[in-house]
Amino acid sequence: VARILIGEQSEILVDRGLPSRLLPERDGREQAVVISQAPVRRIADQVIERLRSELGAVHLIEVPDRDAAKTWQVVGGLYDDMARLNIGRHDTVVGVGGGAVTDLAGFVAATWLRGIEAVMVPTTALGAVDASIGGKTGINHAGKNLVGAFWHPRRVLVDLDTLDAIPLPLRLEGAAEIVKAGFIADPVILDEYRRHGISAPLDVVVPRAIAVKAEVVGEDFREGGRRAILNFGHTIGHGIESVTGIPHGYAVSIGMVAAGAVSAGRYGFDGGSLTELLASLGLPISSAGTSKEAVLDKVARDKKRTAAGVRMVLLRSIADVVVEPVTTDELDLGLAAVGIE
């Protein structure tokens, strides 16, 4: 369906089914370590079967589910296993799973022998359009994603058949990030969701959302400038996520409503139709009852803050983005728009 490149470093292949050869052509590779989680065992088995036709030795290491995998203990255990297996400089780490797995597998690949090849097979929509794209890897230590490394996967294999089959809550979470890509850079994505609702064809919206992230990240690998636009909906969204514990994609949806309201106040952006689209997909648009003090406290501590105060990604119109400091009144306005007063 699509082949998207991030410079020379990373190749993202989007298709129906997995290709018969998973690994990039390269000399010297002898082994692969597949890191995965129990709920996607069937997919990991498929990947392993293909890898066995390419390689002498393929090892599966199953880690605890969700973010329980993103810990020092798990990383330490993986290093022990890789030492025992004698995983060398020319070998490959393959992550099969959602964003938690790809963050962990990427981090292990980035740090083992100061960096070996990583290949990702994301199995959630959020993993496919966001977590596995762009080279941010990491674990949770002393806070979420505070320890990590930038390390591009050599190849990312997105199987749309897998994404079509994921449970609705995961589909909704992915839709929030895909719609975000639409608002910051690609109106065609928004048209697809307006026309088809949550069943918007993944063959169209997934490659387009990946292309948005790939293009932004290709220009700004380490988040000095333009990469910040990917945080649309994330400033307030992260605050709500850490106070309430709701899933990331849902928090981003609510965060976009808040950012839409601030954008409306400052630039006359049509925040109403943004909210309407998210609601029509079944995404949450309010966090009524959440403590305003608690959210503001988290927002102020956000690791992406600067000396200039809280900055937000705002829309002057669709695909016209600015990243600007906001006033306390504007933050209040954004929070009020999602029922936090």
Ligand SMILES: NC(=O)c1ccc[n+]([C@@H]2O[C@H](COP(=O)([O-])OP(=O)(O)OC[C@H]3O[C@@H](n4cnc5c(N)ncnc54)[C@H](O)[C@@H]3O)[C@@H](O)[C@H]2O)c1
């Ligand atoms: N590196 C980045 O740029 C980046 C960006 C966004 C999010 N993330 C990280 O991604 C993680 C969240 O990722 P996620 O939303 O994919 O959740 P997840 O990886 O925690 O997976 C959620 C659940 O779905 C299961 N699952 C995965 N694929 C499935 C499938 N095909 N069918 C059924 N179940 C499946 C998982 O085993 C898990 O139980 C967080 O750790 C977050 O920090 C990283």
